[in-house]
Amino acid sequence: MVAPVVLSIDAMSGDHGHTVTVDAALLALSEIPELKLILVGDEAILAASLAAHKHVDVSRISIRHASEIVEMHESPSKALRNKKDSSMRVAINLVKEGEAQAAVSAGNTGALMATARFVLKMLPGIERPAIVSAIPSINGHVHMLDLGANAECDAQQLLQFAVMGSAIVNAVHGIERPTVALLNIGEEEIKGNEVIKAAAGMLATSGLNYIGFVEGDGIFLKDVDVVVCDGFVGNIALKTGEGVAKMMKQFMQEEFTRNIFTKAAAAMAMPALKALGKRMDPRHYNGASFAGLNGIVIKSHGSADALAFSNAIHVAVREVKQDVPKRIAALLAATLGSEPALEPLK
Amino acid sequence: MVAPVVLSIDAMSGDHGHTVTVDAALLALSEIPELKLILVGDEAILAASLAAHKHVDVSRISIRHASEIVEMHESPSKALRNKKDSSMRVAINLVKEGEAQAAVSAGNTGALMATARFVLKMLPGIERPAIVSAIPSINGHVHMLDLGANAECDAQQLLQFAVMGSAIVNAVHGIERPTVALLNIGEEEIKGNEVIKAAAGMLATSGLNYIGFVEGDGIFLKDVDVVVCDGFVGNIALKTGEGVAKMMKQFMQEEFTRNIFTKAAAAMAMPALKALGKRMDPRHYNGASFAGLNGIVIKSHGSADALAFSNAIHVAVREVKQDVPKRIAALLAATLGSEPALEPLK
Numbered sequence: 001m002v003a004p005v006v007l008s009i010d011a012m013s014g015d016h017g018h019t020v021t022v023d024a025a026l027l028a029l030s031e032i033p034e035l036k037l038i039l040v041g042d043e044a045i046l047a048a049s050l051a052a053h054k055h056v057d058v059s060r061i062s063i064r065h066a067s068e069i070v071e072m073h074e075s076p077s078k079a080l081r082n083k084k085d086s087s088m089r090v091a092i093n094l095v096k097e098g099e100a101q102a103a104v105s106a107g108n109t110g111a112l113m114a115t116a117r118f119v120l121k122m123l124p125g126i127e128r129p130a131i132v133s134a135i136p137s138i139n140g141h142v143h144m145l146d147l148g149a150n151a152e153c154d155a156q157q158l159l160q161f162a163v164m165g166s167a168i169v170n171a172v173h174g175i176e177r178p179t180v181a182l183l184n185i186g187e188e189e190i191k192g193n194e195v196i197k198a199a200a201g202m203l204a205t206s207g208l209n210y211i212g213f214v215e216g217d218g219i220f221l222k223d224v225d226v227v228v229c230d231g232f233v234g235n236i237a238l239k240t241g242e243g244v245a246k247m248m249k250q251f252m253q254e255e256f257t258r259n260i261f262t263k264a265a266a267a268m269a270m271p272a273l274k275a276l277g278k279r280m281d282p283r284h285y286n287g288a289s290f291a292g293l294n295g296i297v298i299k300s301h302g303s304a305d306a307l308a309f310s311n312a313i314h315v316a317v318r319e320v321k322q323d324v325p326k327r328i329a330a331l332l333a334a335t336l337g338s339e340p341a342l343e344p345l346k
Numbered sequence: 347m348v349a350p351v352v353l354s355i356d357a358m359s360g361d362h363g364h365t366v367t368v369d370a371a372l373l374a375l376s377e378i379p380e381l382k383l384i385l386v387g388d389e390a391i392l393a394a395s396l397a398a399h400k401h402v403d404v405s406r407i408s409i410r411h412a413s414e415i416v417e418m419h420e421s422p423s424k425a426l427r428n429k430k431d432s433s434m435r436v437a438i439n440l441v442k443e444g445e446a447q448a449a450v451s452a453g454n455t456g457a458l459m460a461t462a463r464f465v466l467k468m469l470p471g472i473e474r475p476a477i478v479s480a481i482p483s484i485n486g487h488v489h490m491l492d493l494g495a496n497a498e499c500d501a502q503q504l505l506q507f508a509v510m511g512s513a514i515v516n517a518v519h520g521i522e523r524p525t526v527a528l529l530n531i532g533e534e535e536i537k538g539n540e541v542i543k544a545a546a547g548m549l550a551t552s553g554l555n556y557i558g559f560v561e562g563d564g565i566f567l568k569d570v571d572v573v574v575c576d577g578f579v580g581n582i583a584l585k586t587g588e589g590v591a592k593m594m595k596q597f598m599q600e601e602f603t604r605n606i607f608t609k610a611a612a613a614m615a616m617p618a619l620k621a622l623g624k625r626m627d628p629r630h631y632n633g634a635s636f637a638g639l640n641g642i643v644i645k646s647h648g649s650a651d652a653l654a655f656s657n658a659i660h661v662a663v664r665e666v667k668q669d670v671p672k673r674i675a676a677l678l679a680a681t682l683g684s685e686p687a688l689e690p691l692k
Contacts, residue, residue, distance in 0.1 A: 152539055185497065272612070280597065
């Protein structure tokens with residue numbers, strides 16, 4: 001028998017709150033037999049929402065009351081200080097207390113990160129968490145980090161990101177020695193800044209499968225498993241990619257609705273266009289890990305629909321099954337030597 | 347009668363040298379009646395290349411011999427020091443000496459930048475040149491800078507970039523007060539770094555039409571004329587966008603060649619797909635300005651074909667007609683006060 005996986009769901013989070021998270025939870029339960037979920041939030045609202053569905057298996061889904069909600073644009077420090085009974089905080093507390101093995105939230109990224117760090121602490125030897133996600137590439141997908149947790153990073157942090165990315169890809173995709181590249185610019189005059197040069201030197205002797213620099217286009221076009229960069233550059237690259245994909249989609253819609261002939265062509269081309277849409281569908285990539293924490297927290301996009309949020313639940317399940325934090329700690333010790341592993345938990 | 351525009355062409359530059367630049371030169375001459383071109387490079391090679399074409403109007407195209415070529419991966423400092431008779435150097439010298447009003451090259455970016463700075467010097471009040479180019483956006487296009495000349499920038503430089511971008515868009519597109527945005531990240535926890543916050547403060551009181559921050563997707567989706575960032579982030583964003591566009595093109599090709607039905611659909615959809623391709627065609631955006639120099643130098647992509655290189659020639663002609671360096675200097679004086687304008691030319 002497969003061991004159960006228990007997740008806490010910040011059910012009040014995101015732009016749509018329980019109207020999305022409850023549907024997503026039920027969808028994920030139908031897809032993953034070993035899954036059990038604890039919905040965290042306003043008990044009356046969540047009970048009513050569940051009651052609206054038929055055939056809810058109450059042995060696999062329960063509600064934990066939380067009286068507050070962290071707003072999407074609330075200051076992280078205020079949320080952390082003042083909302084100790086928020087659905088976000090309680091969901092993460094459940095991980096800390098061992099009732100859940102991971103938490104999933106579509107809430108305010110900054111507040112979620114601050115709360116997760118405060119409650120779960122960092123793995124020994126990791127200075128800062130990083131946001132990591134799979135994104136589509138010509139070879140299937142690539143994992144990229146940091147996508148926005150750290151606006152400025154030193155070389156040591158970039159090395160830690162490389163370790164975390166390698167451990168996740170190894171754990172979740174079974175690739176023994178994932179290839180790792182540093183995101184850099186290719187202008188002849190100024191090949192990168194001092195931080196990136198130092199990180200390249202450290203990666204070359206780290207024992208990781210470091211393959212060198214990639215430029216922005218290489219994220220999507222090169223055969224690489226993990227792309228490492230600071231959170232400012234990573235967030236810009238991620239959103240730039242989203243922007244170009246949306247622009248091209250818009251251009252295609254304009255061109256295919258231009259006249260009766262292009263509309264007829266679009267009807268015929270629909271299967272191919274739908275297949276293209278599916279390959280690029282950001283919902284299938286929803287669910288970013290907060291890597292480096294002493295616990296698993298998965299961040300869904302705030303605007304996620306039920307399909308997208310359920311994908312974030314799948315990401316959490318995969319990380320739980322492979323005990324990703326433990327694997328990160330082990331790879332970190334193997335890569336950097338035993339010293340950081342001896343550092344006490346803060 | 348329209349005043350002639352005289353350009354020097356680094357005819358040996360780029361991945362394809364004279365095999366592309368000569369065709370591009372003749373194409374541009376056929377499109378722009380007032381254009382005159384000086385092809386700079388190996389006289390024998392260029393004369394033979396021109397002789398292979400019929401009906402070359404020798405009153406509008408001439409050859410200036412240069413005995414050396416700067417290689418695509420040559421060190422900028424070595425090129426500057428050792429190749430004083432390179433086609434690149436001679437083409438820029440012609441601008442300095444007033445024989446040409448602008449130079450166009452597909453050569454090594456670093457060497458071109460170093461040579462242009464050394465020969466032409468900076469405009470008073472500008473610390474460093476920036477690479478600026480139009481890129482496609484949902485509203486037509488947007489100008490972005492810096493695309494790779496400066497890996498690290500301070501707030502004052504970002505302000506200067508905003509001035510340069512505004513002056514170029516004003517001059518070339520006739521927009522009276524172009525909107526300017528700073529590229530930033532949207533994570534709630536860390537909205538930008540100290541440099542960007544300081545630049546935002548300076549822009550808000552600069553008198554430029556500053557509209558605030560845009561995120562990576564906003565480059566392509568928001569209604570903005572000028573997007574300002576440092577050269578590291580700008581280069582990553584530019585190439586990330588190129589990578590996503592190439593990936594989507596590849597995915598479309600795969601989906602439309604999957605079976606006989608999708609192939610038939612592709613044939614029907616060809617007019618719409620071609621129109622899409624044309625809107626995204628990077629050749630129509632080829633030609634980046636080195637803004638901030640006391641003269642006009644346009645950089646073509648190294649891999650440009652004749653159509654793309656001719657587009658870079660068009661960019662140069664537009665900048666010459668509007669005397670872009672003079673407009674940048676004037677807007678800089680108006681924005682920053684007269685102090686920098688009093689700084690002597692270096």
